[in-house]
Amino acid sequence: MLPVAWQKINLAKYTSNQSRRRTIAALGPSLGLVGELSSSRMSNVDPDCAGIMVNDHAKQRTAVDTVDDSSKSLDSVMEESLGSCNGDGYKPHSIKMWYADSIVRYVTSTYHHDRSGALESVSVVPTREQQAPAGAQTVDPWSVTGMLLEQLFRTKRSSGLGEAQRCELACVADYERRMVETVDRPIVDYCRGGAASERTIAHNRSAFERLRIRPRCLQRLGGSRSLAITCLDIGYKLPIGIAPVALQRLAHPEGEKAMARAARTFGIPFVLSVLSSVSIEELAEAVPRAPKWFQLYIFKDRELTECLVRRAEKARFRALVVTVDCPAPGLSRTERRNPLTLPPKVTCANFVPAGADGKKSCSASVLDYVRSQLDPGLGWDAIRWLMSITTLPVIVKGILHRNDALIAADIGVHGLIVSNSGGRQIDCAPAAVSNSVYGLLPGVPTKLFLCKTHLQIEILPEIVHAVGHRLEVMLDSGICEGTDVFKALALGARLVFVGRAPMYGLAVNGQRGVEEVLDILKMELESTMLNAGCATVADVTPQHVCHEVQLYYQPERLRGNWRTESGRSDRYRTRERPTREMESIRAEESADNDVDSEEVFVRGETTGERVTFQQRSVDEIRSEARVAAAHSEVRPCGSSTPIPPQPPPPYRNVPLLLSEPRGIYRSNTSNIVGRCNANASANTCQLTDSMGNVRSARTVISRKQEGLKRRTRSHSMQNLCTTLQRHSAVYHIIADVAKQYRIPYVHTSRSSVAMETLIDPDRSVVRWLELFPFEDARILRSLVRRAEKCRFRAIVLTLDENAQHINTSLEDSQPARKESFSQPDFQVLFQRGLLHPDTEPSLVEAERAPQLVSFLRKLTSLPIVVTIPMHHRDLTDDFIRAGATAIILNIGPYTPFEEFYTSVIHIVHIGK
Numbered sequence: 001m002l003p004v005a006w007q008k009i010n011l012a013k014y015t016s017n018q019s020r021r022r023t024i025a026a027l028g029p030s031l032g033l034v035g036e037l038s039s040s041r042m043s044n045v046d047p048d049c050a051g052i053m054v055n056d057h058a059k060q061r062t063a064v065d066t067v068d069d070s071s072k073s074l075d076s077v078m079e080e081s082l083g084s085c086n087g088d089g090y091k092p093h094s095i096k097m098w099y100a101d102s103i104v105r106y107v108t109s110t111y112h113h114d115r116s117g118a119l120e121s122v123s124v125v126p127t128r129e130q131q132a133p134a135g136a137q138t139v140d141p142w143s144v145t146g147m148l149l150e151q152l153f154r155t156k157r158s159s160g161l162g163e164a165q166r167c168e169l170a171c172v173a174d175y176e177r178r179m180v181e182t183v184d185r186p187i188v189d190y191c192r193g194g195a196a197s198e199r200t201i202a203h204n205r206s207a208f209e210r211l212r213i214r215p216r217c218l219q220r221l222g223g224s225r226s227l228a229i230t231c232l233d234i235g236y237k238l239p240i241g242i243a244p245v246a247l248q249r250l251a252h253p254e255g256e257k258a259m260a261r262a263a264r265t266f267g268i269p270f271v272l273s274v275l276s277s278v279s280i281e282e283l284a285e286a287v288p289r290a291p292k293w294f295q296l297y298i299f300k301d302r303e304l305t306e307c308l309v310r311r312a313e314k315a316r317f318r319a320l321v322v323t324v325d326c327p328a329p330g331l332s333r334t335e336r337r338n339p340l341t342l343p344p345k346v347t348c349a350n351f352v353p354a355g356a357d358g359k360k361s362c363s364a365s366v367l368d369y370v371r372s373q374l375d376p377g378l379g380w381d382a383i384r385w386l387m388s389i390t391t392l393p394v395i396v397k398g399i400l401h402r403n404d405a406l407i408a409a410d411i412g413v414h415g416l417i418v419s420n421s422g423g424r425q426i427d428c429a430p431a432a433v434s435n436s437v438y439g440l441l442p443g444v445p446t447k448l449f450l451c452k453t454h455l456q457i458e459i460l461p462e463i464v465h466a467v468g469h470r471l472e473v474m475l476d477s478g479i480c481e482g483t484d485v486f487k488a489l490a491l492g493a494r495l496v497f498v499g500r501a502p503m504y505g506l507a508v509n510g511q512r513g514v515e516e517v518l519d520i521l522k523m524e525l526e527s528t529m530l531n532a533g534c535a536t537v538a539d540v541t542p543q544h545v546c547h548e549v550q551l552y553y554q555p556e557r558l559r560g561n562w563r564t565e566s567g568r569s570d571r572y573r574t575r576e577r578p579t580r581e582m583e584s585i586r587a588e589e590s591a592d593n594d595v596d597s598e599e600v601f602v603r604g605e606t607t608g609e610r611v612t613f614q615q616r617s618v619d620e621i622r623s624e625a626r627v628a629a630a631h632s633e634v635r636p637c638g639s640s641t642p643i644p645p646q647p648p649p650p651y652r653n654v655p656l657l658l659s660e661p662r663g664i665y666r667s668n669t670s671n672i673v674g675r676c677n678a679n680a681s682a683n684t685c686q687l688t689d690s691m692g693n694v695r696s697a698r699t700v701i702s703r704k705q706e707g708l709k710r711r712t713r714s715h716s717m718q719n720l721c722t723t724l725q726r727h728s729a730v731y732h733i734i735a736d737v738a739k740q741y742r743i744p745y746v747h748t749s750r751s752s753v754a755m756e757t758l759i760d761p762d763r764s765v766v767r768w769l770e771l772f773p774f775e776d777a778r779i780l781r782s783l784v785r786r787a788e789k790c791r792f793r794a795i796v797l798t799l800d801e802n803a804q805h806i807n808t809s810l811e812d813s814q815p816a817r818k819e820s821f822s823q824p825d826f827q828v829l830f831q832r833g834l835l836h837p838d839t840e841p842s843l844v845e846a847e848r849a850p851q852l853v854s855f856l857r858k859l860t861s862l863p864i865v866v867t868i869p870m871h872h873r874d875l876t877d878d879f880i881r882a883g884a885t886a887i888i889l890n891i892g893p894y895t896p897f898e899e900f901y902t903s904v905i906h907i908v909h910i911g912k
């Protein structure tokens with residue numbers, strides 16, 4: 001075939017992709033041009049071509065010629081033609097293709113390359129139906145050329161890149177940068193943006209970054225190596241899939257088709273969004289062999305939903321992905337600032353009425369219509385309904401909570417995707433200085449103050465642990481490097497999806513761009529696996545990752561099924577403690593305390609008057625609550641009849657009665673200011689205004705924040721602490737503040753005043769007593785009983801004190817520490833001979849402290865709040881099981897986080 005009317009475009013003239021694209025579009029807007037012409041890469045071809053002609057100077061041969069040659073199969077001719085391409089050093093001068101997008105449209109283009117293989121120019125021939133090679137009409141592009149083209153272009157791709165270009169686009173971030181440089185702003189914002197302040201996006205990244213890979217060496221990796229996985233009984237070549245992304249033709253004219261082709265090339269699943277700009281049928285026809293899944297929402301109009309399901313089934317999609325984290329569209333500030341107007345040709349193609357030519361400018365209204373169909377009233381029954389109308393596997397996308405995962409598993413879905421939609425739905429700001437540290441709590445019910453969706457990488461183990469054996473657990477959000485894929489696999493994901501990363505590739509370089517991005521991810525994953533000592537995906541285990549904090553300090557008992565073999569480093573081994581003979585006491589079960597009976601290894605305790613006391617305490621507090629409720633009777637709007645006070649719920653133990661999620665921690669120590677809970681600045685101000693000493697505390701704390709060395713800080717804090725402890729007035733001021741703000745404050749048993757000292761005639765000060773994990777149960781018992789008599793409302797068991805030994809720089813505080821154990825609250829103990837002023841009381845180690853909580857649980861009916869330092873967070877579950885009412889997670893001076901030294905405290909669990 002000799003094409004006519006070649007138009008030669010010198011690509012060198014066009015500096016940006018945009019200008020190249022514009023020029024090419026101007027040349028033949030109606031032609032459906034071949035491939036992506038905007039990149040300067042030889043690999044820039046559309047594999048959906050019907051024929052190929054490879055020219056080199058020596059061998060003028062075209063595939064088309066031989067299509068007509070009935071004696072040879074096209075395959076063999078192609079192979080012959082291309083054979084030399086695969087050899088080293090072969091530099092084809094040009095490649096010609098016939099694009100068989102539809103039977104009637106043929107475009108021929110020729111790419112000319114310079115000697116280095118970079119694309120020099122491209123020639124485009126207008127559509128000439130009569131010029132179509134006879135054989136080409138009947139050729140199924142992929143059945144004939146697929147593999148060969150793939151081989152050719154893929155092998156040529158790397159050699160086709162100039163050195164400079166290769167360096168330019170070496171990672172996904174480079175593609176992102178390139179897209180920002182070359183694509184229109186609203187489209188960039190559309191691809192990159194997230195909900196509101198976009199913190200979730202940032203946290204998605206930081207959550208990955210905080211995980212470290214722990215390689216194993218000498219793993220005999222010589223044998224078979226593979227990245228292949230099986231998911232929903234289908235084999236895929238990579239553990240990566242392409243996430244559903246709406247309206248991909250905004251990024252590139254080929255949109256979803258280009259994505260699906262790239263997915264096919266890599267043998268990975270491609271999820272078509274229900275809001276796609278290429279319809280289900282069009283995609284199925286264009287890329288029949290791609291492993292396609294279909295993402296949908298369960299719309300208000302169930303008929304519409306069912307119709308979509310039927311269309312996906314008919315088009316041979318392999319699974320349905322139902323997105324459940326989108327009861328309403330996410331709020332995008334970028335879109336507000338820079339509204340995106342859909343070009344006429346880009347629309348939600350699945351919703352264009354049948355028979356419409358698709359060229360109508362109905363995009364915006366269709367999108368609005370689809371958005372109006374989102375149903376915030378959906379429940380799990382909707383998923384049941386979906387499963388009842390289809391035989392396709394159903395995957396739920398957008399799960400972030402273990403309980404939801406459990407429900408999904410109970411319902412019988414086939415898989416779930418742990419996802420926050422790449423931060424496009426919810427923006428949940430961190431409460432204080434740090435972010436993802438809170439989330440490192442496999443198994444911790446994150447009930448009250450932890451609602452950050454950005455922690456999905458951290459909640460993944462929790463979900464895998466809960467349902468991983470019942471269904472496929474997959475993950476997306478934040479993945480943009482091969483190491484991220486590795487980390488997610490290590491934490492139990494079967495497969496990960498990427499959303500933005502391939503979109504960047506698509507915007508930069510069409511299908512090739514997507515392939516390049518996938519290639520990068522594949523290469524990075526492969527290299528990470530090898531270097532970590534894993535030959536196959538199955539070899540990637542929880543042992544291969546850890547959170548960065550574990551590198552500083554690894555608790556002896558790492559819990560959760562995904563951390564099994566990690567050990568404790570010698571560096572942080574506990575200081576030897578004197579061995580003590582432990583007595584085991586089997587505590588009686590009380591009528592209103594149904595905590596499972598268990599061995600309690602605490603020394604010297606008898607539980608004589610416990611039951612009576614407990615009952616009295618419960619009754620008193622309940623009647624107090626009733627009186628308080630009667631005083632503050634609630635009247636519904638417009639009604640004169642007060643609502644009768646509700647009877648207190650059947651608490652097993654006395655409730656915490658927190659009116660606000662904050663309090664003042666450890667009164668009378670330097671912590672009063674620094675440890676006020678987040679947002680408690682009002683309290684802090686109040687304190688500073690009232691008391692000079694406290695103002696100086698604040699000064700020290702700010703200096704500390706400016707970066708003083710820990711030793712210095714610790715020293716000055718200690719001095720200050722000692723000074724403050726001598727001012728008993730501080731105690732009353734704090735009580736006043738707590739009263740004013742109706743928040744509890746924690747009175748430490750090492751306070752400068754005895755707990756009996758406070759004059760509180762109207763009993764309105766809510767005090768909690770801080771205890772340390774004394775090994776001697778008699779000490780505990782004595783302090784608890786006094787606290788009960790003084791009407792304390794909760795016991796706070798603080799474990800971070802015991803963690804001092806991990807930080808040698810705090811060793812200098814030991815004398816002061818001993819001194820603090822001789823404070824007034826302990827005087828009584830001296831008198832009773834339970835403690836000696838010269839002996840520091842022995843404390844139970846954090847690992848054994850859950851037993852101590854069980855003991856306390858049986859000793860008192862007061863709520864028990866456990867303060868856990870970050871590095872012991874793995875024990876959280878144990879404490880909850882042992883009967884703790886609440887957990888305070890403490891990032892304080894005794895934890896190895898320099899940057900968190902500002903002592904953030906969060907209550908992460910409140911039971912019942």
Ligand SMILES: Cc1cc2nc3c(=O)[nH]c(=O)nc-3n(C[C@H](O)[C@H](O)[C@H](O)COP(=O)(O)O)c2cc1C
Binds near residue numbers: 245274476498499
């Ligand atoms: C531009 C854009 C459009 C999206 N459209 C959809 C959609 O239509 N349906 C859906 O379930 N998820 C959608 N998502 C979310 C992705 O499926 C995926 O959860 C997310 O992009 C993964 O995070 P990552 O981008 O950090 O990889 C979209 C994401 C982006 C970036």
